[in-house]
Amino acid sequence: xxxxxxxxxxxxxxxxxxxxxxxxxxxxxxxxxxxxxxxxxxxxxxxxxxxxxxxxxxxxxxxxxxxxxxxxxxxxxxxxxxxxxxxxxxxxxxxxxxxxxxxxxxxxxxxxxxxxxxxxxxxxxxxxxxxxxxxxxxxxxxxxxxxxxxxxxxxxxxxxxxxxxxxxxxxxxxxxxxxxxxxxxxxxxxxxxxxxxxxxxxxxxxxxxxxxxxxxxxxxxxxxxxxxxxxxxxxxxxxxxxxxxxxxxxxxxxxxxxxxxxxxxxxxxxxxxxxxxxxxxxxxxxxxxxxxxxxxxxxxx
Amino acid sequence: xxxxxxxxxxxxxxxxxxxxxxxxxxxxxxxxxxxxxxxxxxxxxxxxxxxxxxxxxxxxxxxxxxxxxxxxxxxxxxxxxxxxxx
Numbered sequence: 001x002x003x004x005x006x007x008x009x010x011x012x013x014x015x016x017x018x019x020x021x022x023x024x025x026x027x028x029x030x031x032x033x034x035x036x037x038x039x040x041x042x043x044x045x046x047x048x049x050x051x052x053x054x055x056x057x058x059x060x061x062x063x064x065x066x067x068x069x070x071x072x073x074x075x076x077x078x079x080x081x082x083x084x085x086x087x088x089x090x091x092x093x094x095x096x097x098x099x100x101x102x103x104x105x106x107x108x109x110x111x112x113x114x115x116x117x118x119x120x121x122x123x124x125x126x127x128x129x130x131x132x133x134x135x136x137x138x139x140x141x142x143x144x145x146x147x148x149x150x151x152x153x154x155x156x157x158x159x160x161x162x163x164x165x166x167x168x169x170x171x172x173x174x175x176x177x178x179x180x181x182x183x184x185x186x187x188x189x190x191x192x193x194x195x196x197x198x199x200x201x202x203x204x205x206x207x208x209x210x211x212x213x214x215x216x217x218x219x220x221x222x223x224x225x226x227x228x229x230x231x232x233x234x235x236x237x238x239x240x241x242x243x244x245x246x247x248x249x250x251x252x253x254x255x256x257x258x259x260x261x262x263x264x265x266x267x268x269x270x271x272x273x274x275x276x277x278x279x280x281x282x283x284x285x286x287x288x289x290x291x292x293x294x295x296x297x298x299x300x301x
Numbered sequence: 302x303x304x305x306x307x308x309x310x311x312x313x314x315x316x317x318x319x320x321x322x323x324x325x326x327x328x329x330x331x332x333x334x335x336x337x338x339x340x341x342x343x344x345x346x347x348x349x350x351x352x353x354x355x356x357x358x359x360x361x362x363x364x365x366x367x368x369x370x371x372x373x374x375x376x377x378x379x380x381x382x383x384x385x386x387x
Binding site for chain 1: 315331332371372373382
């Protein structure tokens with residue numbers, strides 16, 4: 001076998017092996033998207049209900065509570081950025097990190113100091129490599145987050161939110177950057193303000209009516225509600241991000257598989273041409289050799 | 302007023318546990334046991350660990366053993382938010 005042909009064959013073998021891997025990852029991701037989507041759907045009723053409840057309290061009660069009353073001059077904000085642990089998902093993690101950068105620079109322009117909290121190894125590595133400060137990070141569950149993971153993250157954020165801004169780690173506002181799963185093909189990184197709740201403007205003056213009857217006091221209810229609310233929202237954001245991660249990975253792996261196919265096709269063509277050239281060369285060598293022999297023996301007679 | 306029913310949803314952070322129509326919901330809150338019938342005032346309460354019992358529109362009774370959570374009532378919609386005890 002000629003040298004050229006051997007090189008083409010070797011490259012084809014390696015591309016075929018890569019294709020098998022990307023194809024397998026594509027299939028795995030497609031099956032996991034469905035599961036992740038179902039989990040998002042399963043948590044939606046709770047998130048929706050708790051958001052409704054919290055919103056109606058914010059609108060219909062005169063309670064002063066850190067959950068609903070914004071600080072007049074916020075000085076410090078916490079930003080939670082949710083990314084993936086593993087790569088091979090196209091621009092998924094980078095898009096979220098960029099969205100986070102945008103939010104952070106916006107906050108800084110407003111004069112706020114920003115504490116960043118990160119979920120996912122990709123964001124952690126990105127920040128570490130650039131020597132940026134990380135206030136807290138969690139890794140190892142980005143593709144399949146559980147409620148306990150969300151609790152762990154929320155607990156840290158709530159502690160930061162409730163502690164005084166002057167003390168270390170205290171913040172006035174809480175933002176979350178995650179990737180919204182819109183459909184199989186569209187996932188967009190979004191930044192959302194979680195706390196404090198922006199109360200919808202009600203035309204009735206606050207303080208006159210208490211539409212809600214609180215079992216025990218409004219204070220107790222809000223105190224109990226705050227952590228659950230943050231947990232539910234964070235959990236939902238994590239699940240949506242996980243679904244988006246799988247979808248992004250599936251898409252990236254699908255195009256990698258397609259590219260491998262293309263590459264194999266063109267390599268096959270090249271290898272065929274090389275083989276043909278080799279045969280042609282061998283033939284002409286034989287013919288040339290035979291002719292030389294024939295003319296040599298003809299001359300001697 | 303017998304036509305009116307309560308629309309009840311029992312949801313945990315991870316999934317919808319039960320939903321349906323009911324005539325009465327009783328639960329234990331921090332202030333004690335409460336029973337909710339049709340046209341109850343809007344209410345928001347913190348649940349104590351205990352049984353939430355729902356008398357369905359068809360006469361059946363559903364019991365849920367809740368570990369924690371909230372009960373919210375608004376315009377004949379009752380939501381029980383919380384986790385079931387293991």
